Amino acid sequence: MAGLLSSSPANKAEASIVEGRVGLLLLPSWVVIGILLVVPVLIMFVYSFLTQDFRGGVIWTFTLEAYDQFFLDRGLFGDEPPQIEWTYLLIFWRSFIQALFAMIFCLLIGFPTAYFMATSPPQSRSMLLFLVTIPYWVNLLIRTVSMKFLIRDTGPINEWLLAMGMIDEPIRMINTAFAVQLGLFYSYLPFMVLPIYASIERYNFVLSEAAADLYTGRWSTLFRVVIPSVKPGIIAGCILVFIPSLGAFLAPDLLGGAKNFMIGSLVEEQFKGQAGDWPFGAAVSMILLTIIMGILLVYARNQTQSTSRGH
Secondary structure: OHHHHHOOHHHHHHHHHHHHHHHHHHHHHHHHHHHHHHHHHHHHHHHOOOEEOOOOOEEOOOOOHHHHHHHEEOOOOOOOOOEEOHHHHHHHHHHHHHHHHHHHHHHHHHHHHHHHHHOOOHHHHHHHHHHHHHHHHOOHHHHHHHHHHHHOOOOHHHHHHHHOOOOOOOOOOOOOHHHHHHHHHHHHHHHHHHHHHHHHHOOOOHHHHHHHHOOOOHHHHHHHHHHHHOHHHHHHHHHHHHHHHHOOOHHHHHHHOHHHOOHHHHHHHHOOOOOOOHHHHHHHHHHHHHHHHHHHHHHHHHHHHHHHHHO
16 A cells, blocks of 8 residues: 555655756756866867877867877887887876875874774864864965975974984985875875764764673774774775875975876976977876776775675
């Protein structure tokens, strides 16, 4: 009887009206996403198939030359047998490694920080959240330049170590992979802390108490009860750190030097000034976007399969 009532024409009409109203409410969001996200990506996609104008800009002649330039080396004049272009592939590889380590370091520091914040007294949490987010009151460029000032050879860190007698000469930190890693870690650590904090705050600590009643150790409780329960926050934090780190260009440019070139720096160089190669920069951007979308689609598919198996 209930099934017949739920499938009656009146209920179907009411459901259609509700869906229509929801669609109207979502319309502004779809317009914003379309104008600020979809349209720029489509423009970049089209530009990646155009031809470079050596006077700046592009020539509206469609070609695969930009993608060919990324993957193959045909010599200075383009008349030699094609070989694999390892230069750009190594830049991609370096960027993935740097982004991966930034994600790992942020997770190692961010999870204990978020746990401490979520388990603090309620009156202290607002202040702790304020302290985590206050660096974002300052522009990223200013924060990166400040980091460069701190770790340079004559910066406060080396001066303090020399004054304490812990080192005999300044430690070379600027223009190294360590400096880039430090810049990425500092820039995106809050992106890891906040999602994990939100998940831990919703976590039911009765589960931990039940595990303790069953004589489960603290570490076992952490890895077998707490972490699986807050896994969505951890995954969200990892994505929010990994993807921006992969496309970052300020930290590599200001802290890493020429030997630590990353994807973001490569794309930036192609659109800078009149001598830039816009089609090649667009092609690199589309390759990066395709890789990221592939990773996210694989993750979404695995999550869907896990959810279906759980049910």
